[in-house]
Amino acid sequence: MPADRHYTDRHPDILDDVPMKEADEPKRWLDEKRNVNKIVYAVFIISGILLAIDPLVHKHGYFEIEHWFGFYGIYGFVGCVFLVLAAKELRRLVMRREDYYDDR
Amino acid sequence: MIGEISPGLVIIVGALLIPFLPGKARNVWGVLLPILAFAQFMTLEAGSDGLIDVMGLELTTIRVDGLSRIFGIIFMIATLISAIYQFHVGGWLQHTAGMIYAGSAIGAVFAGDLITLFLFWEGTAIASVFLIWASQTQRAYSAGMRYLVMQVGSGVLLLAGTLVHYGQTGSIAFESFDIETTAGLLIFVAFGIKAAFPFLHNWLQDAYPEATVTGTVMLSAFTTKLAIYSLARGYAGTEILVPIGATMTAFPIFYAVIENDLRRVLAYSLNNQLGFMIVGVGIGTDLAISGAAAHAFCHILYKALLFMSVGAVLFRTGTAKGSELGGLYRTMPWTAVFCAIGAASISAFPLFSGFVSKSLIISAALKEGYFWTWMVLLFASAGVFHHSGIKIPFFAFFAHDSGMRPKEAPTNMLIAMAIAAFLCIAIGVYPAPLYAILPFDVTYHAYTVEHVVTQLQLLVFSALAFTVLMRTGLYPPELRSTNLDTDWFWRGLGRSVVRRLGSVSGRGWGALAANGSKACWRFIEGVYRRAGPEGILARTRPTGAMAIWMTLILTAFLLIAYL
Numbered sequence: 001m002p003a004d005r006h007y008t009d010r011h012p013d014i015l016d017d018v019p020m021k022e023a024d025e026p027k028r029w030l031d032e033k034r035n036v037n038k039i040v041y042a043v044f045i046i047s048g049i050l051l052a053i054d055p056l057v058h059k060h061g062y063f064e065i066e067h068w069f070g071f072y073g074i075y076g077f078v079g080c081v082f083l084v085l086a087a088k089e090l091r092r093l094v095m096r097r098e099d100y101y102d103d104r
Numbered sequence: 105m106i107g108e109i110s111p112g113l114v115i116i117v118g119a120l121l122i123p124f125l126p127g128k129a130r131n132v133w134g135v136l137l138p139i140l141a142f143a144q145f146m147t148l149e150a151g152s153d154g155l156i157d158v159m160g161l162e163l164t165t166i167r168v169d170g171l172s173r174i175f176g177i178i179f180m181i182a183t184l185i186s187a188i189y190q191f192h193v194g195g196w197l198q199h200t201a202g203m204i205y206a207g208s209a210i211g212a213v214f215a216g217d218l219i220t221l222f223l224f225w226e227g228t229a230i231a232s233v234f235l236i237w238a239s240q241t242q243r244a245y246s247a248g249m250r251y252l253v254m255q256v257g258s259g260v261l262l263l264a265g266t267l268v269h270y271g272q273t274g275s276i277a278f279e280s281f282d283i284e285t286t287a288g289l290l291i292f293v294a295f296g297i298k299a300a301f302p303f304l305h306n307w308l309q310d311a312y313p314e315a316t317v318t319g320t321v322m323l324s325a326f327t328t329k330l331a332i333y334s335l336a337r338g339y340a341g342t343e344i345l346v347p348i349g350a351t352m353t354a355f356p357i358f359y360a361v362i363e364n365d366l367r368r369v370l371a372y373s374l375n376n377q378l379g380f381m382i383v384g385v386g387i388g389t390d391l392a393i394s395g396a397a398a399h400a401f402c403h404i405l406y407k408a409l410l411f412m413s414v415g416a417v418l419f420r421t422g423t424a425k426g427s428e429l430g431g432l433y434r435t436m437p438w439t440a441v442f443c444a445i446g447a448a449s450i451s452a453f454p455l456f457s458g459f460v461s462k463s464l465i466i467s468a469a470l471k472e473g474y475f476w477t478w479m480v481l482l483f484a485s486a487g488v489f490h491h492s493g494i495k496i497p498f499f500a501f502f503a504h505d506s507g508m509r510p511k512e513a514p515t516n517m518l519i520a521m522a523i524a525a526f527l528c529i530a531i532g533v534y535p536a537p538l539y540a541i542l543p544f545d546v547t548y549h550a551y552t553v554e555h556v557v558t559q560l561q562l563l564v565f566s567a568l569a570f571t572v573l574m575r576t577g578l579y580p581p582e583l584r585s586t587n588l589d590t591d592w593f594w595r596g597l598g599r600s601v602v603r604r605l606g607s608v609s610g611r612g613w614g615a616l617a618a619n620g621s622k623a624c625w626r627f628i629e630g631v632y633r634r635a636g637p638e639g640i641l642a643r644t645r646p647t648g649a650m651a652i653w654m655t656l657i658l659t660a661f662l663l664i665a666y667l
Contacts, residue, residue: 086358091362
């Protein structure tokens with residue numbers, strides 16, 4: 001339970017405590033590790049298909065780069081990896097403890 | 105001669121009645137007001153109306169044209185959705201403040217002159233801060249103060265620009281301005297603050313996540329999009345907006361990746377979405393301006409939907425922090441579904457609203473040959489999917505199980521989310537009605553094989569990147585933290601400087617006060633000695649003098665504390 005819960009609106013339905021997991025709760029589809037793996041494989045397969053059909057799509061791009069094989073996919077992948085890894089480095093510079101401003 | 109009444113005023117006047125209504129009637133009235141405003145809007149004809157003569161200046165309170173129409177319509181829809189979303193909120197304050205805020209934004213959109221615009225502009229600033237303060241926490245109070253300083257500052261610049269403009273041209277008409285002139289620059293910065301330009305942006309990420317659950321939904325819809333409208337009206341085709349907008353699309357997403365508070369993540373992504381619109385305004389062709397307007401229209405819906413779903417989570421669990429949440433799909437399945445629809449829309453998946461609006465701006469950039477801008481927009485599009493499309497639903501509803509099993513969101517919240525979700529999908533599947541109300545007549549076909557496939561490639565490979573980073577453990581975990589942004593300059597550096605100055609001048613004041621009161625005492629004792637024990641004046645003097653000195657010292661402290 002989060003220690004610093006605060007309610008910003010009052011509503012008759014708000015309970016003082018958030019109901020928590022019960023011991024006899026039935027397992028969900030996503031609770032199985034192999035089902036999560038299925039989703040991961042699905043992402044791999046769809047990515048593969050989208051890359052494979054790339055040469056079949058007739059492109060009218062204004063820029064030369066758009067006609068490169070799989071440009072959009074590769075750019076999206078590289079861009080996102082760069083985004084996350086750069087943001088991770090950014091944490092070294094800007095991250096402070098949560099109450100940084102509170103006691104100043 | 106007044107003539108017609110602005111639809112914005114219909115809502116503002118109606119809002120003033122809310123405190124006098126009992127609870128249930130308040131909700132009905134809240135839903136009726138945007139509908140009444142819309143009915144009033146439908147009676148208006150294109151052109152200027154609602155002329156008021158004030159001290160020799162003719163104010164144009166209503167101007168209906170292509171640009172004000174699309175923004176006016178979406179503002180009224182957003183008002184309606186917000187009204188339903190806040191049914192459960194007790195008391196009249198938030199209902200009234202919210203409606204005055206919405207009415208002011210609508211009034212500003214229909215304003216035909218700068219004075220009317222200024223009045224409504226300040227109206228949005230002052231009414232909206234109550235939605236932040238209504239959280240009733242110390243953090244919200246301080247954030248609201250900082251927010252108010254920025255918003256009122258924007259208004260002051262707008263007024264200054266208006267006066268200079270009037271002095272030079274003799275006109276107060278709200279038409280396009282030249283950024284090269286003093287007046288043009290002042291007004292540009294005024295709009296820029298509200299549009300959250302880089303380095304002027306931080307009030308948004310600072311204040312929005314501190315507002316109430318319902319207040320943030322309203323805030324996300326109006327202030328910044330009013331600024332987009334104003335820029336589209338006043339500065340279409342101003343070249344500098346293209347790099348400004350491109351910067352806005354890119355830099356907030358780095359913060360969005362590492363931010364823990366999911367409402368703050370959404371605020372960063374709001375900033376990124378504004379960047380797309382600013383680029384559109386900067387390019388300034390018919391297609392680009394229409395794209396900015398269309399994107400604002402869709403954006404208000406999906407951003408409100410995302411804020412509503414995270415708000416529902418906050419409402420039920422008491423936290424919106426990624427590090428505390430997870431696994432909520434089990435007991436809040438509808439909220440999870442609506443959140444996913446908002447996420448798909450902001451990511452511009454085919455068949456969702458973002459796809460049919462963002463592409464107008466990106467094609468305009470392509471057509472006008474802005475290669476590097478286009479590359480940045482594409483990177484930002486992939487990044488949006490990454491931090492808004494995946495991160496928000498993933499950390500709230502899936503990820504590691506928090507063990508929390510909260511109830512599903514209240515019915516009124518679900519209805520509001522359902523309306524927004526329906527519109528997100530409807531516009532995505534059938535964009536013709538949206539394209540019909542664009543400010544310019546543009547023919548654009550979003551659903552070509554090329555466009556669908558390339559967009560899917562971009563998005564699915566972004567998802568692939570997320571999957572790979574998650575599986576390899578490279579993805580940064582959600583950590584309870586504060587990330588420094590430009591607000592550090594006044595909340596960190598600025599405050600410590602003021603405090604140091606304060607302690608020095610405080611010591612100075614203390615010494616001065618001590619010496620001063622000693623001198624006073626000597627003087628008073630002298631008076632006392634001379635006036636004798638019966639001197640009434642002599643007896644009251646000491647307390648009076650001390651009170652005056654205390655007041656002075658306290659005022660000095662107060663001034664320093666507020667600086």
